[in-house]
Amino acid sequence: MAIFSQLLIAGIATGAIYALIAVGFALLWQTSETINFAQGEFVMVPGFIILSMMSYFEIGVIPAFLITLPIMLFVFGYLFKKILVEPLIPYGDFPLVIATIGLAIMLKEGAKIIWGANALPFPEVVSDQIIKFSGVRASVADLTTLGIAIVIIIGLQLFLTRTFVGRSMEATAQNPDVARILGIDVDRMVLYTFLFNAGLVTVGALLITPSYLAKFSNGETLGLLAFMAAIVGGFNQVRGALIGGFLIGIIENLGAFYISSGYRTAFPIVLLILVILFKPEGLFGRKEERSI
Amino acid sequence: MDTNTDIILRTHDLIGGYGRTTILHGTSVEVPRAALTTVIGPNGAGKSTLFKALFGMLDIRSGTIDLDGTDITAMNPMQKLQNGMAYVPQGRNIFPQLSVEHNLEFGGVSLRNLPETHRRMERVYEQFPILKERRKTQAGTLSGGEQKMLEIGRAMLLEPKFLLIDEPSIGLSPILVQQTFDLLLKLRDKGVTILMIEQNAKQALSISDYGIVLQQGRLALDGTADDVLNHPEIGRLFLGGVVNVEGDE
Numbered sequence: 001m002a003i004f005s006q007l008l009i010a011g012i013a014t015g016a017i018y019a020l021i022a023v024g025f026a027l028l029w030q031t032s033e034t035i036n037f038a039q040g041e042f043v044m045v046p047g048f049i050i051l052s053m054m055s056y057f058e059i060g061v062i063p064a065f066l067i068t069l070p071i072m073l074f075v076f077g078y079l080f081k082k083i084l085v086e087p088l089i090p091y092g093d094f095p096l097v098i099a100t101i102g103l104a105i106m107l108k109e110g111a112k113i114i115w116g117a118n119a120l121p122f123p124e125v126v127s128d129q130i131i132k133f134s135g136v137r138a139s140v141a142d143l144t145t146l147g148i149a150i151v152i153i154i155g156l157q158l159f160l161t162r163t164f165v166g167r168s169m170e171a172t173a174q175n176p177d178v179a180r181i182l183g184i185d186v187d188r189m190v191l192y193t194f195l196f197n198a199g200l201v202t203v204g205a206l207l208i209t210p211s212y213l214a215k216f217s218n219g220e221t222l223g224l225l226a227f228m229a230a231i232v233g234g235f236n237q238v239r240g241a242l243i244g245g246f247l248i249g250i251i252e253n254l255g256a257f258y259i260s261s262g263y264r265t266a267f268p269i270v271l272l273i274l275v276i277l278f279k280p281e282g283l284f285g286r287k288e289e290r291s292i
Numbered sequence: 293m294d295t296n297t298d299i300i301l302r303t304h305d306l307i308g309g310y311g312r313t314t315i316l317h318g319t320s321v322e323v324p325r326a327a328l329t330t331v332i333g334p335n336g337a338g339k340s341t342l343f344k345a346l347f348g349m350l351d352i353r354s355g356t357i358d359l360d361g362t363d364i365t366a367m368n369p370m371q372k373l374q375n376g377m378a379y380v381p382q383g384r385n386i387f388p389q390l391s392v393e394h395n396l397e398f399g400g401v402s403l404r405n406l407p408e409t410h411r412r413m414e415r416v417y418e419q420f421p422i423l424k425e426r427r428k429t430q431a432g433t434l435s436g437g438e439q440k441m442l443e444i445g446r447a448m449l450l451e452p453k454f455l456l457i458d459e460p461s462i463g464l465s466p467i468l469v470q471q472t473f474d475l476l477l478k479l480r481d482k483g484v485t486i487l488m489i490e491q492n493a494k495q496a497l498s499i500s501d502y503g504i505v506l507q508q509g510r511l512a513l514d515g516t517a518d519d520v521l522n523h524p525e526i527g528r529l530f531l532g533g534v535v536n537v538e539g540d541e
Contacts, residue, residue, distance in 0.1 A: 171390070178387070181347070182401050183402035
């Protein structure tokens with residue numbers, strides 16, 4: 001039972017990070033129909049940038065993160081939208097899909113050239129210890145990760161539902177055509193979601209890289225997991241992507257321990273297949289209606 | 293139109309469409325002030341496209357749109373809203389997961405003034421008690437008729453002088469259609485100019501003041517609703533001859 005609870009907490013903590021990444025992914029899809037197949041690389045790159053900042057300025061991981069964040073917002077938020085997404089949007093979803101796959105390859109190979117092919121250690125935000133309370137063991141690093149992720153998720157949810165700009169973003173996500181008719185500045189709302197996504201992946205990098213280590217190929221796994229989380233939970237719902245992220249984190253951790261760690265990456269795929277078979281719109285997704 | 297009619301909106305030789313497809317082939321129409329005018333025409337005549345052009349959502353290649361003395365041809369939807377035009381498109385145009393209240397609030401985006409928006413929401417609630425009653429419920433749970441009320445209420449939040457409404461009756465029961473038409477007439481009596489597209493041309497024309505007939509992206513006929521309704525050619529073409537079950541475009 002003690003092991004179970006520790007695994008569960010670890011699963012929820014990793015799941016929370018997947019959720020952050022998946023939410024960004026879902027937001028991009030909702031507001032601009034961008035399926036960002038480079039989302040995993042978007043998490044891999046800031047991990048390396050944080051490491052470089054740490055060694056270049058000889059600073060801790062948090063200050064390095066704070067320097068990395070604005071760079072990411074500009075390059076992976078603003079420039080990503082301006083240079084890659086905006087020119088391709090008029091041509092439909094598919095060219096954009098290919099373009100983001102291309103971007104993923106470029107980032108991956110670029111990272112290999114710049115930072116090498118070896119996995120580099122990445123410091124935890126807090127030192128890793130096991131604490132016990134009433135018989136439940138949990139790692140401090142896991143709890144911190146979970147805490148940070150939950151604060152961000154709640155903050156994001158409050159922003160999206162309680163503020164007018166947030167609701168305008170939600171409205172743009174739910175129905176950009178109607179949003180435009182009402183005078184909502186759809187382009188600006190789309191830009192905001194790109195900036196949010198860049199912020200979310202940077203936080204994701206800060207939290208996930210300690211366990212994944214900084215490696216050029218991290219994006220493959222992470223991108224796939226975010227993609228699966230979004231599909232499992234429901235692509236067209238922020239809430240869906242959140243829950244999908246948590247579910248995948250938990251299933252991965254429990255499955256790896258109780259069944260076989262060799263199949264760690266297989267469990268989310270089984271979940272994905274089940275969801276696609278029985279509830280293709282996702283556990284919390286909305287059926288999309290298309291009028292002709 | 294009769295030369296004595298007070299015209300609020302005039303399009304001159306509009307040519308436009310989507311990408312390379314041209315749908316409006318030199319459309320010139322005139323809409324009388326503070327009246328209810330219904331646009332009819334066969335499928336693909338460009339009715340909805342004309343509305344999109346009027347609201348700044350279409351590539352207009354040439355021609356002009358004049359609203360009450362202002363050239364609004366090149367304006368975007370935001371600017372049209374600020375010039376007193378509102379648009380209720382065909383189909384479902386609410387945000388189903390947001391509350392009725394928050395849906396209504398979006399009607400005021402172009403005011404850029406939240407307190408004023410909230411004051412006006414109270415006025416809309418007076419006109420639409422059902423929306424007030426259900427202000428906290430998810431808009432997606434409203435009935436089809438209530439959703440249309442919400443859309444019209446949302447458009448009225450801006451107190452527009454010119455309302456474009458595309459097939460308000462679609463998917464509504466006959467009683468709700470009647471209620472929606474009654475509401476539009478009430479708005480007209482308050483001085484709002486309404487331009488409406490309707491598939492059910494006969495019923496729509498019977499409550500309208502004027503009628504406009506489009507055919508292949510051009511004006512085919514206009515006049516008082518009675519004149520249009522009683523025109524022999526129109527009767528044969530649109531009112532009895534062909535039954536349109538599909539939506540426009």
